[in-house]
Amino acid sequence: MRRFILAALAAAPLAAPAWAACPEDAAVEALARSLLANQPAQPLAGMTSLEHGQCAQDKLVAVMVQHWGRPVGYKVGLTNAAAQQRFGVAHPVTGTIYEATLRLRSGAEVPARFGSVPTVEADLLVRVSSDAINEARTHLDVLRAIDQVIPFIEMPDLVLAQGMDGPNLLAINVGARLGVVGEPIPVRATEEFAARLGTMTVVMTNNERELARAPGTALLGHPLNVLPWLAQDLRSRGERLRVGEYVSLGGFSPALPTEAGRTYTVRYENLLAQPVDVSVRTR
Template sequence: MSTSQYQVPGGPVTAPTTTVAPDRVAAAVDRLVAAHFSGVACAPVRDLIGRDDVAAAYQVQQGLNAAKAARGARVVGRKIGATSEAVQRQLGVDQPDFGVLFDDMVYAEDTVIPLSRLIQPKAEAEVAFVLAEDLAEGPLDLAQVRAAIDHAVAALEIVDSRITDWDISFADTVADNASSGVYVLGGQRRSLDDLEPVDVTMSMSIDGEEVSTGTGAACLGDPLVAVAWLAHQARTFGEPLRAGQVVLSGALGPMRPIPPGATVTAAISGLGSVTAQFSTREDQA
């Protein structure tokens, strides 16, 4: 993957605008809100906002996330999606996106994740970062991003789609909070003094069978490039990254469907392993 298009820009970036009518954006929000809170997948929203309108898609995402916040969810970080060519091919998109992490999305390794929480989940392994400093001012270049990170940790992101059969365009996945679901963080924290994220290797298994492999270089060429890209996007859209937030930097290899009752484990060199356990359909309630 060529990363030149994702390098940090040299000057100010203007937020995109849309010509999609507000009532169509609102209708897309209503459709996704209903799917999120009912657990029943819905039709794509591209009939309302188009396939590739970035501004309209993020307006829908903001409306969806405002509905979650109104129900008590608290923002604790961000996720970057579609950072590897393998995942872009799987999703049928050609660029990364970002979404919001809420406090009710994180599960401990020793907690069984109820499948009732998800509709059509898939697992992907990645490097997560926890910020020690805001990324709101300044050039937001790689040096600033590296200095702002407190530590890195292995992560499993369980992506999900509220769109029936993952039938998504770029606008659909953005609107659906970047197809976010839940996530699990590993127990081993590493400073970037001791770890170079671009050099990590990853192996993910489901019930003991290896199903995905990858490297740090598969994530926009370097997970730190992904974080810098996100920092600029977040600031451009008016919600900069803040100290204490978790950043899921994007998949290191292909995502895989999760069967009921599965145990998913990812091993990432330098960061140890992380495991997610899932309920069966019978005990998910």
């Protein structure tokens, strides 16, 4: 995990990386206030690269851990070509997830307006069990370095009223805020289990209709492909995945606006002998 983040909690003002066009502390602090007040914010101005967005994200996370708890892992966004094209980015992006992101359990009830721009999407978590994840290349390598696959509804807060692009998506920490966790599934490091992850179907419904349906291959061709990509992305910034951290693998559905009075359910078909699911109610 980003070790400098914890050190930054004791520092004021926020430490600013040296590259140009990193947003000023005041701009990031205003974004944080919007998140805490559940009010949409304007995009951060002057960012022309993903590096600028990453700089802003590092500052934002250093503020938000004081409210949403310590970092417990990462989320990977833009894990399919359509999402990448929408944001003008040719690869996925990484955010940090907080203790609050994983606090809720299946069946929980949350306000429909839990955030500034509240959304819901079908996702999937894994838990890292070996440092070997940082060198994993094959699907079996990855399975040997994780011990749980966990049904997961992510509830991102996209916060910006307009002007969302790649740098601003990174700046808002890829929307990480809330999530709802299902019953963990023990990992089996076998070709069969890897194949099931790739051929499963993930379905999201509300209590009225089906909202989205996607194959396991929707995430970079296979859900397990996300972890080597993430390890490489972290390595490029001098970071590593650590034992006990969680990784949100990405959206099997678009991030859809939450509506009050709904029960959102994500069902994973053909992953196990019987479908497994996770759900959340909104009020």
